[in-house]
Amino acid sequence: MLRIENVNKNFGKKVILKDINLTVKPGERVHIVGKNGCGKSTLFKIITGILKAQGQVKLDEEDYLGAMIENPGFLEYETGLENLKFLANLNHHYDEAKVRNLMKEFSLDPDESQAVSKYSIGMRQKLGIIQAIMENQNIVLFDEPTRGIDKEGVTTFLKMLDRLKEQKVSVIIATHEDIAGLTYDRVLKLENGALENV
Numbered sequence: 001m002l003r004i005e006n007v008n009k010n011f012g013k014k015v016i017l018k019d020i021n022l023t024v025k026p027g028e029r030v031h032i033v034g035k036n037g038c039g040k041s042t043l044f045k046i047i048t049g050i051l052k053a054q055g056q057v058k059l060d061e062e063d064y065l066g067a068m069i070e071n072p073g074f075l076e077y078e079t080g081l082e083n084l085k086f087l088a089n090l091n092h093h094y095d096e097a098k099v100r101n102l103m104k105e106f107s108l109d110p111d112e113s114q115a116v117s118k119y120s121i122g123m124r125q126k127l128g129i130i131q132a133i134m135e136n137q138n139i140v141l142f143d144e145p146t147r148g149i150d151k152e153g154v155t156t157f158l159k160m161l162d163r164l165k166e167q168k169v170s171v172i173i174a175t176h177e178d179i180a181g182l183t184y185d186r187v188l189k190l191e192n193g194a195l196e197n198v
């Protein structure tokens, strides 16, 4: 279970996060909503450990974190499938059948020889979503997940979220506006560095 306790973050004199506390239960879907620049990506970077901050981010031993933050980075000259294989292999969790099925579900052809450098923004986002869940991660962070994704892809994403809920995966989605058709167990607003219940 993810527990964020008393997290504070400044960049120089600029206060970005002020005493953030958040616990996300298994299977819970939480929305963090806030304007551009309010600190959503910063909070996600702190949770994943990319950024250091004051306070604590606690995970249980069995927890496995997946994340898609900002523009997901890939090996540009490799195909989509090769990239997913590379990322999953870093943790020895590559399940090719699962990855192929996820790609097909999101209308990405796993046998396409096209390199990721030729991918559209929406295609890259889809690959980013897949890498965040393909290793059965049980806590998943999505930062503006539907940016650039077509209507059909958004529908696929919503179905995937329902599946994650059934599997008791905790999901935190950060966006600056609502995603049509998506409901949450809890909505929190990040404003002036504070996270408030909506």
Ligand SMILES: Nc1ncnc2c1ncn2[C@@H]1O[C@H](COP(=O)(O)OP(=O)(O)OP(=O)(O)O)[C@@H](O)[C@H]1O
Pocket (backbone or CB within 6 Å): 011, 016, 034, 035, 036, 037, 038, 039, 040, 041, 042, 043, 176
């Ligand atoms: N490495 C950094 N150094 C200094 N300032 C930073 C750094 N990263 C982010 N910031 C600043 O911190 C604030 C929060 O940025 P962050 O990317 O977390 O916002 P966001 O809520 O994710 O925005 P968006 O909705 O546009 O993605 C912004 O004012 C940004 O300029």
